[in-house]
Amino acid sequence: MRSILFIRRAFFFLLLLILLVSSVVHVSLTQTTFTRHPVDDLVYQHRIDEDRWLRHATVSTTLKLAVKEYEERHHGRKPPRNFDKWFEFAQQRKSVVIDRFDQMEKDIMPFWGLKQQNIRDGLEFLKGQPNIGIIRIADSKASHNKPDDLSHQQILDEIVALISGFARHLPTMEIAINLQERPRVLVPWNEIHQLRTKGSQSGFQLVSGRLGKRENSDIPTENDIGTTKRMRPSDSTRPHIATHQFRQLQALACPPGSSSRIGVNWDVRDFCASCTSLHSKEQFLEDWQVALDPCHQPDISNLHDFYTIPHRFELYQDLLPLFSGSKTASFSDVLIPLSRGGMQQSHDGKTFNQKQDVVMWQGDVEDIPEATHELLHGSHRLRLVHLVQNATAADKIPMLLGIGTGKNSRFRYEDVPILEGNSILPLQISLTGAAEGCKDAKCEFMRNEFGLEPPMTEVDGRYVMVLDTADGPSPNLLPVLRSNSVPILSSIFQQWFTERLMPWAHFIPIDTRYHALHSTMSYFIGLDGRGTLNGRKQITPGRTEDARWIAQEGRKWAEKAIRREDMEVYLFRLLLEWGRIINDNRDSMNFVL
Numbered sequence: 001m002r003s004i005l006f007i008r009r010a011f012f013f014l015l016l017l018i019l020l021v022s023s024v025v026h027v028s029l030t031q032t033t034f035t036r037h038p039v040d041d042l043v044y045q046h047r048i049d050e051d052r053w054l055r056h057a058t059v060s061t062t063l064k065l066a067v068k069e070y071e072e073r074h075h076g077r078k079p080p081r082n083f084d085k086w087f088e089f090a091q092q093r094k095s096v097v098i099d100r101f102d103q104m105e106k107d108i109m110p111f112w113g114l115k116q117q118n119i120r121d122g123l124e125f126l127k128g129q130p131n132i133g134i135i136r137i138a139d140s141k142a143s144h145n146k147p148d149d150l151s152h153q154q155i156l157d158e159i160v161a162l163i164s165g166f167a168r169h170l171p172t173m174e175i176a177i178n179l180q181e182r183p184r185v186l187v188p189w190n191e192i193h194q195l196r197t198k199g200s201q202s203g204f205q206l207v208s209g210r211l212g213k214r215e216n217s218d219i220p221t222e223n224d225i226g227t228t229k230r231m232r233p234s235d236s237t238r239p240h241i242a243t244h245q246f247r248q249l250q251a252l253a254c255p256p257g258s259s260s261r262i263g264v265n266w267d268v269r270d271f272c273a274s275c276t277s278l279h280s281k282e283q284f285l286e287d288w289q290v291a292l293d294p295c296h297q298p299d300i301s302n303l304h305d306f307y308t309i310p311h312r313f314e315l316y317q318d319l320l321p322l323f324s325g326s327k328t329a330s331f332s333d334v335l336i337p338l339s340r341g342g343m344q345q346s347h348d349g350k351t352f353n354q355k356q357d358v359v360m361w362q363g364d365v366e367d368i369p370e371a372t373h374e375l376l377h378g379s380h381r382l383r384l385v386h387l388v389q390n391a392t393a394a395d396k397i398p399m400l401l402g403i404g405t406g407k408n409s410r411f412r413y414e415d416v417p418i419l420e421g422n423s424i425l426p427l428q429i430s431l432t433g434a435a436e437g438c439k440d441a442k443c444e445f446m447r448n449e450f451g452l453e454p455p456m457t458e459v460d461g462r463y464v465m466v467l468d469t470a471d472g473p474s475p476n477l478l479p480v481l482r483s484n485s486v487p488i489l490s491s492i493f494q495q496w497f498t499e500r501l502m503p504w505a506h507f508i509p510i511d512t513r514y515h516a517l518h519s520t521m522s523y524f525i526g527l528d529g530r531g532t533l534n535g536r537k538q539i540t541p542g543r544t545e546d547a548r549w550i551a552q553e554g555r556k557w558a559e560k561a562i563r564r565e566d567m568e569v570y571l572f573r574l575l576l577e578w579g580r581i582i583n584d585n586r587d588s589m590n591f592v593l
């Protein structure tokens, strides 16, 4: 040591102190304030994703390309026989989606792991079950088994009408349609995973219809659960599932190690942050497909009518060939386009600008089931009404608020009394009841608890909330999408077109916990001039342009990719795949150019 630098102790401490203070300030500033609103990023990001999705969905312009794309996306499996007819049909119908049918592939993949005879046995079993319709396709015609219920007949009539345009290209087959709204095939994860693995391996067949290969796969293995269990499928049939039983079955359908599998979520009071973090960016719902998976969200069983109301029909734990209109991600029903009245054109003259700057939702007491304790606290619809109508002075909600103006504008989370949050935003959310007054105890009860409002006559709000029913997705989604309003969608269900809808580009997603409802709506509507929160005048302007863009984009997209023609194209492709999977020579039912 040639020289020693002497520093006074006081000066040294001062240096340390400055370092400490500045790092604390830096950390606290960067962690809790944002220069850009996260929703701003989400909207921007999803516009890019939307373009990318579309490019990935419409690669093929010729049959040759379509065949190549098909093989590449199916581990080398060849497309099904008559694929050329389908391609021609899809082009005639001006389908924008030619190559991307991820949901369909996911739905039918496990059936490749089942033997043809097992699938047929499953169908025979389903024929004896209640609320199942059978569609038969033979001699270029489709027909159904004429159930007694008129509404059931209508559903089947519609499917038959959809099929009739291409029935002559389909092999002979029978399919079972679930006429009840709730999905019904809930196979434990271990089994479905095995079947899926087996199914995807059977896809690696470069030479089609090689006899030796097929014979090999006919030798039953220890893992061949399809055969052993299917002998008596009725063993695993469970009529009327109580909610706690359903939770157990649901848990079994989740992968080992996932939080829903580990145990029941008893904590119904606190917000479950780990349940939302996988699909959220900050407070806001980012990844819609992940959000639809209940397996990382054990708390969802206390948050939605689907889980808090008992199933009144059978659930099957065997993989049965059942076609349903909607399901949650845990179910193994095969999704099929069913319109349930959602395809009519919405009569909506007003443009976005002519509509009122309000968020609307109204539920009818008649649609809300009997109020049990569990339902009352867990119903996704009643929770929303309670949040907006009946918050108490002590309830708080974290809101992302703007501070500063111009170049210095930042955003920061603040806990805001829900009462203030409700009054600064134009939320028109209510229950409505029988016009001539309540007739039963349930209605009386709802009136005392939530207050009933007169029915809204005209839907002319810019923001229309779309909530599920107890059994399935709202029939209102497509009509709102086709109107000039923005759907504010909160849902746990998938339908055939769910993969085609992009959050923040075609609709505004809201987590079913509603913790970001106020923040999200303040981003679009703006708080400037609307009042004070936490004693501070709010100055953040609204991003109406973004909302209008989403309304337009969603409408254009629905008119392009979720039409009746698209239902036909989807169904045609699905039934070609299905006809091949159930055929004894499934490995040689290929289309070769």
Ligand SMILES: *[C@@H]1O[C@H](CO)[C@@H](O)[C@H](O)[C@H]1NC(C)=O
Pocket (backbone or CB within 6 Å): 389, 390, 447, 448, 449, 450, 451, 452
């Ligand atoms: C909830 O709010 C509605 C409407 O504001 C009111 O009619 C009803 O009495 C409230 N319920 C309770 C339990 O305070």
